[in-house]
Amino acid sequence: MRMSRLFGKTLRQTPAEAETPSHQLLLRAGLVHQVAAGVYAFLPLAWRTLQNIERIIREEMDAAGGQELMMPAIHPIELWQASGRDQAMKDILFRFSDKRDREFVLGPTHEEVIVELFKRNIRSYRDLPLLVYQIQQKFRDEPRPRGGLIRLRQFTMKDLYSFDTDFEGLDLSYRKMYEAYIRIFDRCGVPTIPVLADSGAMGGRDTHEFIYLTEYGEDTCLLCPKCGYAANADVAAFVKEPAHTAEEPKPIEEIPTPGLYTIQALADHLGIPTSKTCKAVFYSADGEPVFVAIRGDMDVNETKLSRALRTVDLHYMSEDEVVAAGFVPGSAGAVGLKGVRIIADDLLPREVNLVAGANKPDAHLLNVNYGRDWQADTLTDIALAVEGSLCSATSDKQGECRTPMDVRRGIEMGQVFKLGTFYAEKLGATYLDAEGKQRPAVMGSYGIGTERLLAAVVEANHDERGIIWPAEITPFQVHLVALQPERDEVGTAAEKLYGRLQTDGFAVLYDDRDETPGVKFNDADLLGMPLRVTVSPRTLEKGSLELKRRSEAESELVPLDEGPSRIKASLAS
RNA sequence: CGGGGCGUAGCGCAGUUCGGUAGCGCACUUGAAUGGGGUUCAAGAGGUCGCCGGUUCGAAUCCGGCCGCCCCGACCA
Numbered sequence: 298m299r300m301s302r303l304f305g306k307t308l309r310q311t312p313a314e315a316e317t318p319s320h321q322l323l324l325r326a327g328l329v330h331q332v333a334a335g336v337y338a339f340l341p342l343a344w345r346t347l348q349n350i351e352r353i354i355r356e357e358m359d360a361a362g363g364q365e366l367m368m369p370a371i372h373p374i375e376l377w378q379a380s381g382r383d384q385a386m387k388d389i390l391f392r393f394s395d396k397r398d399r400e401f402v403l404g405p406t407h408e409e410v411i412v413e414l415f416k417r418n419i420r421s422y423r424d425l426p427l428l429v430y431q432i433q434q435k436f437r438d439e440p441r442p443r444g445g446l447i448r449l450r451q452f453t454m455k456d457l458y459s460f461d462t463d464f465e466g467l468d469l470s471y472r473k474m475y476e477a478y479i480r481i482f483d484r485c486g487v488p489t490i491p492v493l494a495d496s497g498a499m500g501g502r503d504t505h506e507f508i509y510l511t512e513y514g515e516d517t518c519l520l521c522p523k524c525g526y527a528a529n530a531d532v533a534a535f536v537k538e539p540a541h542t543a544e545e546p547k548p549i550e551e552i553p554t555p556g557l558y559t560i561q562a563l564a565d566h567l568g569i570p571t572s573k574t575c576k577a578v579f580y581s582a583d584g585e586p587v588f589v590a591i592r593g594d595m596d597v598n599e600t601k602l603s604r605a606l607r608t609v610d611l612h613y614m615s616e617d618e619v620v621a622a623g624f625v626p627g628s629a630g631a632v633g634l635k636g637v638r639i640i641a642d643d644l645l646p647r648e649v650n651l652v653a654g655a656n657k658p659d660a661h662l663l664n665v666n667y668g669r670d671w672q673a674d675t676l677t678d679i680a681l682a683v684e685g686s687l688c689s690a691t692s693d694k695q696g697e698c699r700t701p702m703d704v705r706r707g708i709e710m711g712q713v714f715k716l717g718t719f720y721a722e723k724l725g726a727t728y729l730d731a732e733g734k735q736r737p738a739v740m741g742s743y744g745i746g747t748e749r750l751l752a753a754v755v756e757a758n759h760d761e762r763g764i765i766w767p768a769e770i771t772p773f774q775v776h777l778v779a780l781q782p783e784r785d786e787v788g789t790a791a792e793k794l795y796g797r798l799q800t801d802g803f804a805v806l807y808d809d810r811d812e813t814p815g816v817k818f819n820d821a822d823l824l825g826m827p828l829r830v831t832v833s834p835r836t837l838e839k840g841s842l843e844l845k846r847r848s849e850a851e852s853e854l855v856p857l858d859e860g861p862s863r864i865k866a867s868l869a870s
Numbered sequence: 871c872g873g874g875g876c877g878u879a880g881c882g883c884a885g886u887u888c889g890g891u892a893g894c895g896c897a898c899u900u901g902a903a904u905g906g907g908g909u910u911c912a913a914g915a916g917g918u919c920g921c922c923g924g925u926u927c928g929a930a931u932c933c934g935g936c937c938g939c940c941c942c943g944a945c946c947a
């Protein structure tokens with residue numbers, strides 16, 4: 298490709314809308330263009346890279362036994378009503394009607410459609426296991442697209458679905474995908490770690506997310522430096538210990554606390570740690586008010602809470618809702634509370650003499666004890682793990698690991714789910730086993746977002762000058778720079794080399810523009826091809842070319858006639 | 871959806887306080903010089919000042935409404 302003809306222009310200044318390095322570089326290198334919030338166009342350099350990413354994914358999916366197919370982006374709403382996900386995912390579904398007022402959705406994912414296909418084509422256990430995938434556009438009306446390509450509303454996903462006869466088969470399919478994912482991210486030059494995750498609106502049991510750790514990520518993970526436990530904060534377990542066990546329970550006592558509306562203010566006033574208090578939080582669970590109690594120094598994990606309540610729509614109550622539900626903000630407490638569901642963190646029964654709201658304005662209670670003074674309708678783990686929380690992973694030999702965990706941000710590069718029989722039962726994906734009995738297929742689903750992967754590749758492979766493309770996904774292998782190409786000897790030598798390298802099968806970007814050396818070198822660094830080859834009056838005087846790898850600072854001169862072989866060798870190493 | 875910020879040329883910005891008919895740098899076009907890390911000079915082209923309405927002799931600027939985009943949170947495979 299001649300750079301003078303390349304569609305896409307580099308920018309000297311970074312557009313103000315971009316904050317993360319990957320977003321800034323993608324814009325500055327002229328790779329992408331934003332059309333609307335979370336909607337992007339991909340220019341030739343980006344498109345070549347995305348196709349390389351897709352090629353790697355296809356190779357690994359095929360190697361794992363996957364068969365590629367293609368499903369539509371337009372789905373009749375009935376398909377989504379049948380699974381119930383027209384409600385579960387209603388906030389992110391793009392919906393529309395055709396001219397006969399038929400309702401459709403733009404597919405945010407394809408479990409419903411693949412199950413349809415399964416039903417039409419699979420009858421027998423002999424047809425299983427089945428691994429099918431597609432690389433398809435997904436549409437999700439995300440509440441907040443962000444970070445350039447990190448969270449899009451229209452994006453491309455490789456989604457593979459596995460169907461097995463039983464859970465042992467699912468474990469095997471899951472394992473295959475898990476390993477394929479490790480290879481894919483490795484080949485793309487993005488270091489990822491698998492972490493335990495929440496299955497969210499997808500339903501199902503086991504699930505891992507493949508996380509690329511970066512401060513620009515939107516997911517939070519807890520990592521144990523000792524035993525390797527890794528989990529999304531949504532589901533992270535940890536060891537909870539009572540803070541004050543040596544005390545005897547004391548009689549309850551009401552004290553005036555005007556103006557003390559926060560746990561911190563209350564604890565400061567009384568000269569006690571926040572772990573000596575019981576915090577009240579109000580949620581609306583599918584429209585029902587819920588009183589949530591947790592130790593004052595801890596925060597509620599809404600994913601755990603949502604699971605415990607088995608709710609579809611869970612949200613923090615607004616001021617109005619709190620008042621309407623009859624709660625007393627600032628002094629709410631569970632003691633004597635009636636007519637509302639109470640859910641408490643399972644650590645509370647092990648604490649003694651806590652300070653809690655008196656459930657009337659400007660008053661709190663001292664020495665509140667679970668069991669004696671109040672009880673919850675539901676008692677379970679609803680606490681959020683934080684930096685330093687103790688690892689609760691267990692091994693046969695030592696019991697709980699108990700090492701303080703680290704908190705890191707990360708980007709979710711892919712997720713693998715064991716869906717189980719949820720969709721099969723809901724939508725009727727069954728097969729006949731060897732005894733002629735009808736049984737539900739056991740499903741798994743496995744996704745990778747390609748644009749997000751592109752963003753992570755740039756995030757993980759750049760320096761202050763620009764992108765440094767990993768070998769397998771680079772849009773071009775060689776960036777051929779001709780300095781003063783209008784001079785006959787330079788132009789001739791560069792053109793000849795350009796032709797020769799292409800004949801030899803290299804992908805070459807040839808900077809044939811009439812620009813100064815500084816401009817060309819800076820663009821070469823910004824665009825980030827692995828190998829820069831310079832032809833100039835200066836190199837030709839010595840009968841040579843200059844080779845410089847993007848990842849290294851030094852360059853070397855090689856004789857003209859050795860050019861092609863040296864370039865080949867350099868790219869192979 | 872809550873909080874914050876921003877919309878003036880392709881990109882980065884000034885001008886808005888105090889109303890007088892739009893400017894700077896980069897990029898772009900033409901010419902010349904230069905030629906190994908965003909070189910220089912000269913001459914150009916390019917703007918419904920996000921949109922609608924109002925006030926006014928006159929609105930980028932004041933008033934009202936709306937829209938879009940970014941960030942934090944909520945939410946989210």
